[in-house]
Amino acid sequence: MATAGKVIKCKAAVAWEPNKPLVIEEIEVAPPQANEVRIKIVATGVCHTDLYHLFEGMHKDGFPAVLGHEGAGIVESVGPGVTEFQPGDKVIPLFISQCKQCRFCKSPKTNQCEKGWAADRHDVMASAESRFTCKGKKVLQFMGTSTFSQYTVMNQMAVAKVDPAAPLDKVCLLGCGVCTGFGAAVNTAKVEPGSTCAVFGLGAIGLAAVMGCKAAGAKRIIAVDINPEKFEKAKVFGATEFVNPNDHNKPISQVLVEMTDGGVDYSLECIGNVEIMCSALESCVKGWGVSVIIGWTNLRDISTRPIQLIAGRKWTGSLFGGFKSRDGVPEMVKAYLDKKLKLDEFITHNMTLDQVNDAIELMKQGKW
Numbered sequence: 001m002a003t004a005g006k007v008i009k010c011k012a013a014v015a016w017e018p019n020k021p022l023v024i025e026e027i028e029v030a031p032p033q034a035n036e037v038r039i040k041i042v043a044t045g046v047c048h049t050d051l052y053h054l055f056e057g058m059h060k061d062g063f064p065a066v067l068g069h070e071g072a073g074i075v076e077s078v079g080p081g082v083t084e085f086q087p088g089d090k091v092i093p094l095f096i097s098q099c100k101q102c103r104f105c106k107s108p109k110t111n112q113c114e115k116g117w118a119a120d121r122h123d124v125m126a127s128a129e130s131r132f133t134c135k136g137k138k139v140l141q142f143m144g145t146s147t148f149s150q151y152t153v154m155n156q157m158a159v160a161k162v163d164p165a166a167p168l169d170k171v172c173l174l175g176c177g178v179c180t181g182f183g184a185a186v187n188t189a190k191v192e193p194g195s196t197c198a199v200f201g202l203g204a205i206g207l208a209a210v211m212g213c214k215a216a217g218a219k220r221i222i223a224v225d226i227n228p229e230k231f232e233k234a235k236v237f238g239a240t241e242f243v244n245p246n247d248h249n250k251p252i253s254q255v256l257v258e259m260t261d262g263g264v265d266y267s268l269e270c271i272g273n274v275e276i277m278c279s280a281l282e283s284c285v286k287g288w289g290v291s292v293i294i295g296w297t298n299l300r301d302i303s304t305r306p307i308q309l310i311a312g313r314k315w316t317g318s319l320f321g322g323f324k325s326r327d328g329v330p331e332m333v334k335a336y337l338d339k340k341l342k343l344d345e346f347i348t349h350n351m352t353l354d355q356v357n358d359a360i361e362l363m364k365q366g367k368w
Contacts, residue, residue, distance in 0.1 A: 004087070005031050007028050007031065008028070008029045008038070008076075009027070009029075010026070010029060010149065010150035010151050011024055011149070011150050011353060012024070012025060012027045012066045012132070012134075012146075012149035013066065013067065013068070013148040013357075014064055014139060015063055015064060015067055016063060016064045017063050017064070018054060018055070019054070019055055021357045021360075022054075022067070022148070022356055022357055022360070024353065024354055025134050025135070027066070027133065027134040027149065028133045029149070029151040029152070030131040030132075030153065031079070031131075032077060032078060032079035032153050033079050033131075034079050034080045035079060035080075035081045035082060035156050035157070036082070036131075036156065037075050037077070037078045037079070037082055037085050037091070037154055037156055038075070038076045038077045038131075039074065039075055039093060039153070039154060039159070040074050040075075040076045040150065040151055041071050041072075041073040041149060041150060041151065041152060042071075042072055042074060042172075043071065043072050044068050044070055044071035044072075044172055045070035045071070045176065045177065045204075046356070046359045046363050047069065047177055047204075048203065048272065048295075048296070048363065049069065049143075049176070049296050050067040050069070050142070051360060051364065052272070052296055052297070053065075053067060053142065054360075063140070064134070064139050064140065065141070065142045066132060066139055066140075066141065066142060066146035066149045067146070068142065068145065069093070069095045069143040069145040069147060069176055070147060070172055070173060070177060071093055071145065071147025071152075071175055072091070072092045072162075072169075072171050073091060073093070073147075074088060074089065074168075075087050075091055078156075082156050084161065085159065085161060090162050090168060091159050092159070092160045092162055092171065092174060092333075093145040093147060093152065093154050093158065093159060093175060094144075094145070094154075094160055094175065094325040095117075095143040095158070095175070095176065095320070096112065096116070096158070096320045096325045097115050097117075097144070097157045097158040097325065098111075098113055098324050098325045099113050099114070099116075099157045102114035102115060110322075111319065111320060111324045111325065112319065113325075115155075116144055116155065116157065117129075117141070117143060117144030129141065131153035132149070141153075145158075145175075147172075147175070148356060150353070160326045160329040160330055161330065162329065162330050162333040163334060166333050166336070166337065169347075170336070170347070171333050171336060171343065173346055174329050174332045174333060174336075174343070175329070176320070177203075177204035177205050178204065178208045178211075178332070178343065178346065179208075179320055179323050179328065180205050180208065180318070180319075180320055180321045181204070181205035181208025181210075181268075181321065182208045182209065182211055182212035182341070183320065183321015183323045184209055184268055184270075184292050184294045184322070185209050185211075185215075185216055185266070185292075186215060186216050186321075187318075187322030187323065188321065189266045189268065189290050190216075191213050191216035191217070191266050192217070192265070193217030193218075194217065194219045195216075195219065195265040195266060196218065196220040196221075196222070196264045196266075197213040197218045197220065197222065197264060197265065197266045197267070198221075198222045198224055198264045198267045198268070198280070198283055199213065199221065199222070199223055199239070199267075199268050199270060200224045200225075200267065200268065200269045200270060200271060201224070201269070201270035201271035201276070202223055202224075202225040202231075202233065203270065205270040205294055206223070206225070206234075207237045207346065208237075208346075209268045209270055209294065210223060210234055210237040210238050210239050211237040211238055211341070211342060212321075213238065213266070213268075214237065214238025215340075218238075218266075219240075220240050220264075221239045221240050222239070222240070222241045222242070222243055222256065222259070222260075222264065223239040223241065223243070224243050224252060225242075226244055226245055226246050227244075228242070233345075236342075237345070241259075243255060243259075251279065251282075252279050252283070253279045256283040257282075257283060260285070263283055263284050263286065263289055264283055264284055264285060264289065265285060265288065265289060265290070266284070266291075266292070267280040267281070267283050267289070267290075267291045267292070268291075268292045268294060269291070269292070269293050270295050271295040272296045272297040274301070274302045277293050277302055278303070278304050281304055281308055281315050282304075282308060284313045285313075286311040286312050286313060287311070287312040288313075289312070289313045290313070290314045290316070291314070291315050292316055293315070293316070293317040293318070294317075294318050348362075349362060
């Protein structure tokens with residue numbers, strides 16, 4: 001392409017400091033270096049983890065940055081040593097790399113990888129390496145991706161090539177939320193046919209977890225949220241019952257235990273609230289109940305009484321739904337194209353990059 005090897009000037013939403021609106025700026029995106037690809041971002045979702053970095057998990061070293069990590073685009077150019085990608089390929093940037101060489105990548109037990117941005121510092125959530133500059137300053141790359149930009153540069157080990165037929169404005173959701181929730185049910189919890197599940201929080205990840213429970217053959221899927229308007233949407237994805245904690249004067253775990261003759265087989269926490277993580281665990285049946293923490297937070301400690309675990313419950317976490325990123329995302333795209341996975345139903349608004357602050361406000365308010 002005519003832009004290959006040159007600096008590209010484009011628009012991006014820059015977070016200059018915590019707790020402030022993003023600013024649409026013209027930034028410079030340098031050409032890809034060895035083993036890197038430069039991607040034209042076509043579509044991106046907004047995720048609560050972007051908000052977490054901006055409003056809660058703020059660290060002064062994490063700014064300025066371009067947020068966004070749930071995108072899809074087209075390869076514009078490739079750097080030296082790149083063999084898997086070529087200009088024109090449809091791709092999804094990945095916030096979890098898959099180098100295929102480290103001990104984690106070689107193990108079937110995890111989808112984590114020793115390489116990539118997360119190998120540096122989890123508290124900042126922004127890579128020290130960046131190909132972005134704005135007004136003479138280096139701008140950090142959020143979670144190694146930065147999809148709130150018209151162009152981004154990624155290491156090839158954190159990019160998934162997808163089917164050329166994939167609609168990028170839909171499959172971008174597989175870059176985070178849908179894979180995270182769906183995989184937590186199918187890969188991490190390993191929900192069994194005929195089982196009873198509870199899903200806490202009905203944002204995109206929670207709805208994807210509901211969809212995963214249904215795909216795994218769960219008989220009862222109890223959706224838990226304080227917004228009753230969300231139940232109709234949850235039903236679309238397979239929820240069978242709805243519980244609003246505000247309707248009860250007893251702990252939600254007690255309500256669920258009473259509803260299910262001793263507790264659910266599987267519970268999935270999709271909010272990032274440590275109290276609810278404990279409630280989700282306590283709603284599980286003793287002996288074999290499995291509770292999965294999916295919601296992202298890193299601000300507070302979590303605690304439970306040891307008897308909860310001694311009695312046979314298992315408490316575990318799930319990152320990106322347990323999918324090995326470069327292998328799993330193209331398979332999920334195929335499942336969508338084969339009509340075995342819902343994506344269109346997750347999309348509530350179509351907005352431009354210029355409206356990114358409006359999109360963030362809608363997410364903060366839980367507006368659909």
